[in-house]
Amino acid sequence: MSAIHAAFEDTDAALVPYITAGDPTPDATAAQVRALAAGGADVIELGLPFSEPIADGPTIQNAIQRALDAGMTPDRFLDLVSGLDVDVPLVCMTYFNLIYQYGDDRGIEPFVEAAADAGLAGLIVPDLPVEESDALKAACDAHGLDLVFIVAPTTRGERLERVLERVSGFVYVQARLGTTGARADVSDQTHDSLARLAEADVPRAVGFGVSKGEHAREIVAAGAEGVVAGSVFVDIIAEKGTDAADELETTARELKEGAVAGVAPRPERT
Amino acid sequence: MSDADASETSGKFGEYGGQYVPEALMPAISELDDAYRRYVLDNEDGFMDDFRARLRDFGGRPTPLQHAETLSSRYGFDVYLKREDLLHGGAHKLNNALGQVLLAKYMGKERIIAETGAGQHGTATAMAAAHLDMDCEVFMGERDINRQRPNVFRMRLNGAELNPVSTGSGTLKEATNEAMREWATTVEDTHYVIGSVVGPHPFPTMVRDFQSVIGTEAKRQAEEQIGGLPDSVVACAGGGSNTMGAFDAFVDDDTVSLVAVEAGGSGLKIDEEEGLAPNSASLSIGEEGVLHGARTKLLQNQDGQILESHSVSAGLDYAGVGPELADLVDDDRVQAVSVDDDAALEAFHRLSRTEGIIPALETSHALAYLEDAEDLGENVVVNVSGRGDKDLESVVEETEKRDIDGAPSMGVFE
Ligand SMILES: Cc1ncc(COP(=O)(O)O)c(C=O)c1O
Numbered sequence: 140m141s142a143i144h145a146a147f148e149d150t151d152a153a154l155v156p157y158i159t160a161g162d163p164t165p166d167a168t169a170a171q172v173r174a175l176a177a178g179g180a181d182v183i184e185l186g187l188p189f190s191e192p193i194a195d196g197p198t199i200q201n202a203i204q205r206a207l208d209a210g211m212t213p214d215r216f217l218d219l220v221s222g223l224d225v226d227v228p229l230v231c232m233t234y235f236n237l238i239y240q241y242g243d244d245r246g247i248e249p250f251v252e253a254a255a256d257a258g259l260a261g262l263i264v265p266d267l268p269v270e271e272s273d274a275l276k277a278a279c280d281a282h283g284l285d286l287v288f289i290v291a292p293t294t295r296g297e298r299l300e301r302v303l304e305r306v307s308g309f310v311y312v313q314a315r316l317g318t319t320g321a322r323a324d325v326s327d328q329t330h331d332s333l334a335r336l337a338e339a340d341v342p343r344a345v346g347f348g349v350s351k352g353e354h355a356r357e358i359v360a361a362g363a364e365g366v367v368a369g370s371v372f373v374d375i376i377a378e379k380g381t382d383a384a385d386e387l388e389t390t391a392r393e394l395k396e397g398a399v400a401g402v403a404p405r406p407e408r409t
Numbered sequence: 410m411s412d413a414d415a416s417e418t419s420g421k422f423g424e425y426g427g428q429y430v431p432e433a434l435m436p437a438i439s440e441l442d443d444a445y446r447r448y449v450l451d452n453e454d455g456f457m458d459d460f461r462a463r464l465r466d467f468g469g470r471p472t473p474l475q476h477a478e479t480l481s482s483r484y485g486f487d488v489y490l491k492r493e494d495l496l497h498g499g500a501h502k503l504n505n506a507l508g509q510v511l512l513a514k515y516m517g518k519e520r521i522i523a524e525t526g527a528g529q530h531g532t533a534t535a536m537a538a539a540h541l542d543m544d545c546e547v548f549m550g551e552r553d554i555n556r557q558r559p560n561v562f563r564m565r566l567n568g569a570e571l572n573p574v575s576t577g578s579g580t581l582k583e584a585t586n587e588a589m590r591e592w593a594t595t596v597e598d599t600h601y602v603i604g605s606v607v608g609p610h611p612f613p614t615m616v617r618d619f620q621s622v623i624g625t626e627a628k629r630q631a632e633e634q635i636g637g638l639p640d641s642v643v644a645c646a647g648g649g650s651n652t653m654g655a656f657d658a659f660v661d662d663d664t665v666s667l668v669a670v671e672a673g674g675s676g677l678k679i680d681e682e683e684g685l686a687p688n689s690a691s692l693s694i695g696e697e698g699v700l701h702g703a704r705t706k707l708l709q710n711q712d713g714q715i716l717e718s719h720s721v722s723a724g725l726d727y728a729g730v731g732p733e734l735a736d737l738v739d740d741d742r743v744q745a746v747s748v749d750d751d752a753a754l755e756a757f758h759r760l761s762r763t764e765g766i767i768p769a770l771e772t773s774h775a776l777a778y779l780e781d782a783e784d785l786g787e788n789v790v791v792n793v794s795g796r797g798d799k800d801l802e803s804v805v806e807e808t809e810k811r812d813i814d815g816a817p818s819m820g821v822f823e
Contacts, residue, residue, distance in 0.1 A: 190577075196590070204576075240713030289431070289432045289433075293435075313432070316594050
């Protein structure tokens with residue numbers, strides 16, 4: 140079992156926060172990661188900023204812009220990850236072109252190798268559907284990285300099976316159509332998506348719109364093994380800048396407590 | 410079977426193409442691929458007959474292939490203008506927009522979204538949507554809104570809602586990002602009408618097929634007027650839809666040179682420090698990468714971040730290009746050249762003054778290339794992709810900054 144999968148097994152309900160590395164400065168990220176871990180994060184998603192984030196809503200787009208303006212690059216990102224001393228598995232979320240261009244020769248191998256060396260546990264690539272993922276999957280397998288895929292509300296039938304065959308670490312259940320961003324409520328599509336994924340042999344973490352402890356509770360009570368929350372943390376960083384650590388920790392704790400509170404009513408997994 | 414034919418099934422053009430999009434869009438793209446095969450390739454329910462009839466009655470096809478007398482004597486070879494500027498809406502864009510909006514209708518979609526740079530594609534989509542009674546929303550960068558204002562009004566008049574995009578440099582790349590995000594949100598009832606031969610499969614192939622009427626007509630007209638094939642076909646290239654539309658019928662005719670003219674902007678270089686390229690010449694100086702759903706040639710830095718492009722012409726101002734065109738350039742079947750802002754403006758004035766046709770600034774790039782082209786042969790077809798009415802404000806402003814031979818005074822009469 141991979142480190143990411145094991146992190147889900149080690150807890151009743153996992154919290155997977157996302158922040159953009161380098162926001163607002165490259166030096167701020169390490170303290171943010173430590174704060175999230177202290178607040179109860181089980182796996183942390185670190186965004187490697189790409190100039191054209193087509194899967195992200197305005198909150199994360201702005202974070203990406205701040206990080207790029209502050210000088211975040213793939214090399215600095217990997218250096219930063221190497222220097223982090225947290226026990227929580229780290230997943231890099233980025234777009235395909237950055238992976239493809241890394242190193243002297245074009246191709247995915249150099250990035251995956253460097254990512255594994257830096258201590259990353261997995262990758263999420265929101266613009267890489269299973270159809271285009273053969274080479275990246277093979278490289279991730281060779282270097283012991285998980286490749287996490289997103290399952291959308293529109294992913295059904297044979298497509299869903301193909302995604303589930305290939306996913307490892309956890310499956311990222313997209314709670315609603317659209318882009319990333321905090322929302323006021325939990326989407327009704329969540330129950331439906333979790334039901335379709337009942338057979339998955341990896342943990343299911345629901346994201347897109349999760350911003351409150353109450354959301355986390357509802358999602359876990361609906362059967363999920365974890366929740367992913369990004370924009371709520373990114374908003375804190377947007378407001379507090381380099382002083383965000385305390386509030387990140389408090390908010391992580393609130394979400395984690397919410398998730399854990401959802402465990403008792405959670406149906407047994409078939 | 411040429412690469413082009415193979416692409417109908419695989420969506421790959423050599424190394425290029427593919428489907429690099431968020432998972433939420435994949436089912437819609439498969440559905441579109443299926444509809445494309447049935448309606449466009451197999452003419453199910455008479456779709457293609459319906460499409461051709463509408464292109465004729467609503468669009469005004471066929472457009473003429475006109476011998477340009479003054480240009481021909483200037484250059485010493487015969488110049489034939491394929492007059493897409495006379496298509497309804499004033500550019501080739503309607504060929505694709507009408508095809509896709511009609512397809513969306515056949516697919517049972519209720520709503521249309523589109524991105525636009527110059528506003529020509531947005532205008533064509535708004536017209537087609539009004540014609541076919543569909544709701545339409547267009548995403549357009551703020552900078553482009555300011556430099557292409559007449560088209561903004563035209564879209565509104567046709568009942569489209571316009572969404573200004575202020576991120577980045579406020580041009581076509583950002584408008585495309587935003588349209589893709591909107592599509593990922595509303596994909597169940599909405600079709601995204603991409604405006605060029607870019608994006609994930611099946612768009613590059615499908616848009617080419619809708620635009621290929623340009624070359625098919627030109628070929629027949631050349632046969633009638635010159636008794637055979639032209640020696641070369643010249644077209645400007647932004648995303649490359651007028652380009653592929655003009656070239657497709659000639660790709661297998663080895664004697665015909667195909668020349669794609671890109672925007673050289675103010676210089677054919679890349680400024681890594683500033684994160685910009687003062688041009689839009691992705692075929693000429695771009696590197697392979699992935700943007701907006703396809704692997705293609707891109708203006709990007711060493712890390713793979715996409716650069717801000719530049720051109721005096723909003724419709725060419727884009728960091729990517731269609732994957733099929735990238736492949737045809739690698740295969741040496743298409744020659745990629747570039748023309749800078751100054752030369753394009755000169756060509757704009759030249760055609761206006763000497764032929765009585767005010768071309769789009771995009772098209773002006775193709776026309777400018779004739780000035781220093783060698784080896785184009787005796788008979789040269791230039792695709793006049795659009796008319797320049799939309800560009801008048803920009804042209805006034807840009808002409809005042811320069812000393813252009815023979816340009817009229819652009820001052821207002823006192
Ligand atoms: C008149 C005209 N020509 C050319 C273009 C460039 O697009 P493409 O390269 O797809 O033909 C545009 C785009 O807006 C246009 O309006």
